Amino acid sequence: MSKTMSLNELTLSDARDKLRAKEITAIELTEACLSAIEAANDALKAYLVVTGDKALEQAKKSDERLAANAKDARALEGIPLGIKDLFCTDGVRTTAGSHILGNFEPPYESTVTQNLWDAGAVMLGKLNMDEFAMGSSTETSYYGQTVNPWRAKGSDENLVPGGSSGGSSSAVAAGLCLGATASDTGGSIRQPAAFTGTVGIKPTYGRCSRYGMVAFASSLDQAGPITRSIKDAALMLQAMASYDLKDSTSVDRPLPDLEKALTQKFKGLKIGVPKEYRVDGMSKEIEALWEKGIDIYRQAGAEIVDISLPHTKAALPAYYIVAPAEASSNLARYDGVRYGLRANGRDIVDMYEETRSHGFGAEVKRRILIGTYVLSAGYYDAYYLKAQKVRSLIKRDFDDAFETVDVVLTPTTPTPAFGLGSKKDADPVEMYLNDIFTVTVNMAGLPGLSVPGGLSAEGLPLGLQIIGKPFDEATVLRAGQVIEDAVGRMPIPEPWWAGDAAKPADNAKKKAEAADNAPEKKAKKKK
Amino acid sequence: MAKSEIDEATVRRIAHLARVKVTAEEAKSLQRELNGILSWVEELNAIPTDGVEPLTSVGGAKLHMREDVVTDGNKPAAVLKNAPKSEDGFFLVPKVIE
Structure with missing residues (x-):
């Protein structure tokens, strides 16, 4: 972390603790996020709408509550979040990245976002996405292309932030919010999280209400968070999930305390490694990442079990x-x-x-x-x-596997983030292959998590996927924590995107680095 | 699975069914792309599925029942708020009956 770290770079859980200890205020935290957005959004284009006034108003209320009695603070009191533009927000334009929704201002609030506001969270704005969540790069948005804050070592090529939740992943990775809502139909939370060094969890189908989410494929769509740590994902998911009579597929099943679950016993857990995920032409890098994950678990006292999920290859064509x-x-x-x-x-x-x-x-x-x-x-x-x-x-493959293992470990994506526009002339099927490791989870309705597993040779983040039993998000997150503890959280990349609006100190630093051949410095920092 | 190459006329027919106007140029590229996707999904033919029930719900949860009463409504202004054209509490559309 840079020594000039500003408040928007805090993890959600650290910010929560500091707010309760009265070390910082919700207004300061919100203002830090709003200035980070102002400095970055021209370059990253993560936000489609910034709701600064609303955010400050909410933050003020949170500060009043915290001042009165910190014990009355709600779960996400004063935490500034970004919202994927697929969640209907009362009176705030919601487009799902499509021209056809133009200036649609929902007269109602989605259940997931309502749950977040009821938990005291602050809304910073709406985040870009592939049109109707159909895409893996956020390039199909009608409203412009979001850029990944990460760049390959020594390169100034703009990379995609993944998709469809690319606005969410870019904003979280760059510190433009403390966490963001996202949604996942075939990998749209996990793939962007993998591409940006962030954590993303798609819960079990039915955990989060789909009421007020712009529908893509109703039997597959699920909401979930993208955050900078496993603990943050646990905190956000806890607030987002609920049983909701407004969604007939919402499931009435209590969610355990996910934050508490992170510290529970891990030793002796059985980790399944499915051989069918060793697809033809899998890069050495992804193979090595997977091996590293297996090693981490072995050393943490888990038992590694080779398993078979015979219909893996059929999942993608069936999904399409x-x-x-x-x-x-x-x-x-x-x-x-x-x-x-x-x-x-x-x-x-x-x-x-x-x-x-x-x-x-x-x-x-x-x-x-x-x-x-x-x-x-x-x-x-x-x-x-x-x-x-x-x-x-x-x-059925997964049901059988879960007879013997607790979670399944795979890579999240077959490659790291690719260049913006680099697949423009590609066959649609080539873009669809991004979802090859993630769609199975949606097809079976299971919880799936992507957690940073390391960097590629080019210095780009790679993700490991952990798949769990239905409604066992607690064990999925616990397993994710083991990887995060071993690998470390990904830092916010050196802010090449910070424009004139950035703080003078940052600008001076940026100039000094530009003159000093930035890439080496960047590489050191990512370590 | 039906082994089929779809032709341009079929693309136009589907587009009309989906109420999407396509230009001649679009129809040609859509024909190519749709055939590409359809021939790829034909991989599924190789998987035996005799006697397998189709999966229609992953949760397996029973739909919950509630009292058959009105729980919401009487919000004409909210309903019409985003209408491109409306008048006197109605949505306006082009003339349908001559």
Whole structure:
């Protein structure tokens, strides 16, 4: 950590403790985040909307509560968070990265965000994402491309922050909030977390209410946090999760104290290592990362068990039937009548077609058409039903594995972050391969975590994935803590993005470093 | 699984079913991309699924029941707040019946 560390660089849990000990105030913390956003957002484009006034108002209320009696402080009292633009926020523009939602201002609040405000959290603004969460790089957003705060050693090429929760991962990694909400349909929390050296957890399907989340594929979508530490992820998930009558798939099952679970006994846990994840052409680097994770567990007293998940390879193609099918149905609601964009047309059908043609981007149209095709008369059994049957087999694989192991360890992604625009001309399927290690978890509805496992040869973060039994987020996080303890938390990268709005001291430092061949210094710092 | 190459006419038919207007150029590239995706998902043919039940719900949780009463509503202003066009408490659409 830099010695001139400012408050926005604190972990969520440290900030919580300092707020309660009255070492800092919520206003100071919020202001630190808002100035960090101002200095960084032109370069990183993580925030689509910054709600500074609302944030300061909430922070003031938290300070009053903390001043009256720190014991009355709620779980996230005074903690400034960023919100993925997929969560409806009352009166604050919510676009899901799509032109078709244009200036949509929800007249209601999503359950997940309401839970966070009820826990005392402060809203900094809305974060960029792939359009309707369809993408792995945040490049399909209608509102511009978010940039990863990490760069390869000695390079000034801009990299993607992963996706679809790329605004969330970029903002958290750069210290533009203390944590962010995200959502995960095929890997959209875990892959961006892996690309940015952050922690991301997708809980068990049904843990977090989907009420007020813009729907992509309803049987796969789950909300979860992206944070800078395992403990922070535990604290945020605790506040986000709830049983909610407004979501019929929300599950009424108590969530144990996740923070407490982090300190519980680990020794003797059984870690499954699935051979099918050793995919063809897996890079040496990813293999080495995985081995390192296995070693860490062995040394922590866990038992390593080789397991088989035979239908792993089928998960991705099955996902690319199920998800577009559900998406084509969910996105039928964008008709230019009730909210969002409306284009002119000769008659009502022409109006629908023009509206949807102008309002949706290329990737969204592609998936709507695939979904419509696989659900159309004569093809339903061949594609959709087949994929749902394969999904049963994938779930059965995990059920069998969890008879003998407590968690499963895999890499999160097949590669580190890639260059912005570098896959522009690639086949859509090539981009889909980003999700190869993560989609199985959504297909089976399981909890999955990505935790930083180390750096690539180029100095870019790599993530390890921990998959758990249904509703056993506690053990997943406990296992994640073991990796974090061994590897260490990833630092906030040297702020190459800080513009003129940055503090004078930072600017002077930046200039000095630029003159002094920054990359070496950066490398040292990442150690 | 149906072994099928979709042609441009099929792309247009699906696009119309999905109420998305596509240009001739878009139809051509969509045809190529959709065929690419469909031939990739055909990998699933190799997996035997006879007698396997389709998975429709991962949680397996029963849907909860509640009293059949009105729990929300009477918010016409909120409902119409984001409407592109509305009048007298109604959504406005192009003429549907001649």
